Amino acid sequence: MKKKTLHPTLSHVAREAGVGTTTVSRVINGGHRVNPETLARVRRVIERLGYMPNQAARTLKGHRTKTIGLVIPSIADPFFSSCAEAAQAIARANDSLVMLTVTSNDPRTEMENLDLLIRHRTDGLLIVPANSQSQILRDLLERVAVPVVAIDRPVSDSSIASVVCDNFKGAITGTQHLIDHGYKRIVCLTGESTLYTIRERMRGYRKAMEQAKLNCIIDSSVKDYKSAEYAIKSLLDGPSPPDAIFATKNSTTIHAFEVLQRLNIPVPQSIALLGFDDFELASTVRPPISVIQQPVEEIGRRAAEILFDQLLDERGAASPASRHPVQVKLQTRLIQRASCGCTPPTP
Amino acid sequence: MKKKTLHPTLSHVAREAGVGTTTVSRVINGGHRVNPETLARVRRVIERLGYMPNQAARTLKGHRTKTIGLVIPSIADPFFSSCAEAAQAIARANDSLVMLTVTSNDPRTEMENLDLLIRHRTDGLLIVPANSQSQILRDLLERVAVPVVAIDRPVSDSSIASVVCDNFKGAITGTQHLIDHGYKRIVCLTGESTLYTIRERMRGYRKAMEQAKLNCIIDSSVKDYKSAEYAIKSLLDGPSPPDAIFATKNSTTIHAFEVLQRLNIPVPQSIALLGFDDFELASTVRPPISVIQQPVEEIGRRAAEILFDQLLDERGAASPASRHPVQVKLQTRLIQRASCGCTPPTP
């Protein structure tokens, strides 16, 4: 019942087993070059005492902490939670723990988190930068003594490794698809236009529209249901109402859909809808919503893999400088459902 | 461009500043009892060198690691990711980092994770036990030298603090609501019936049905869309098809809904649906789905708060044993939407 207040230490074990600390150390590190009998005896004592090596002490001897830091905007967001899940899986496969921190996309919080993580001497850092352009962030990241991999958004003008989606091309594909359907007045609905991903998607939208010689209509006021409702109503009541919506992110797509549904505006008959980023019930709602899908899980996985690669050959490699900066760009996929006007086979 | 390979240490700072290590230590710990001039000078050196205290060394001196361990079944699951988000917020408010691990509800993985966390000497543990009854888990947790709080599922027959929902009462409320609507043949759809939460919900369902003198119909074969389809079709084609479905968890509710929709079975006209646990688009799909809602965010928050409370008065309190074990049970709420037969006002 009573909890042990103190953890037994390596020297406790050594004393109990009647051996030196060196031997115990060898035992807990694989038991090589130890007499089989001694080994068995020591192991028994370890078991009996419930001894567990103190990671802090190991770390202090100049070794790895066996932890990596993960800095993301939010965990509640399914996109980032999937990244996190993948990253932690890779970490565990590498016998490491993930230190989780969230920034809410606030640069100040982000710096605080990084500071804390660095104090804890994480072996590496996985980060979704709140602001791709931030000078201070870039400086900190380049000066840090550990490998860093940026996720979802690159760190501009730096050699920091990154794994991002081709948001630009994805947005072109989506917008083009709407254009191919014959829509002429395609509005781009968006919010938080300071984020790298959103800006890239808007850029893609513009590119596709210009190429088709259509007018860009951009409304970047959508933050929640209320603002989406206001935006869509205004657009619809305007002089030349849009015939299609390209939503630049998950939540915007959902809000737009809810508004249209509430207003009893038939989709895609009166207005079509296509969103960037897939979501759980996109194929379940009526009509099913067409989207540009990102390889969410792959983003987190690849990023973590790259990080551990760097960690691995930092240890052995004679050429730590020879590694080119890794800049992975993952492709998106157009998922044709019904909201854009397509009539996909019932899956 | 070149990364500093080594972190400067406290004694580097001391030498540079021409003071002793004690002084530097005092400075980084608040700067009390230090001559203002000395303090300023030391701070300047710290700044210049980019010095950051090594947490491992502090830990070794017997101090807190300023980390807590979080052990959850999955991060991709919105329920747990919300808990995690709340927990990490509380941790950050207490200047601590969260070590994230996921178990996939596998007891073996769970033990491995705990082992790793204990090696890292986290100050406390937040855990969603894969198996509430596990003897070994209980033993480990009671023997561990740090506070533990169980989330979502208690650890049976132990004094371990926990924050869970009143799943039993919630299920009674939900089932009773269906009964009040006049449904007679209410089927309970479920899967993974080994989990504490699911079992409690099934118990609640049974209780309500028995009280109303109705026959229990339980199908616990639902794991995915396929199995849901098979289960529902079988039920519907049976001798006395159900007129209502009580789904014991999020994903089961969704799968059931998808099946009914695919089969063009009108809800709630032909069959009503009510699920346990709310989800993002529950009010957006048609018909909107009635659910028993859990205070998800509160669960994570309360658990973390309790953990840090214990941490706090472990430090000061003369009566560490006087603390009663905390067993919080949070109440659920019935959210009446349309799928159960209600006609809620358009929100």
Place this chain on the structure above:
DNA sequence: CTGTTAGCGCTTTCAC
């Protein structure tokens, strides 16, 4: 107010 000193628990030469 400030410096000296002794470890915290572990790994790692270097002898035996």
Place this chain on the structure above:
DNA sequence: GTGAAAGCGCTAACAG
């Protein structure tokens, strides 16, 4: 095959 001893970076007496 095994042990003694020297630290890793930091804090906390204990003297000045």
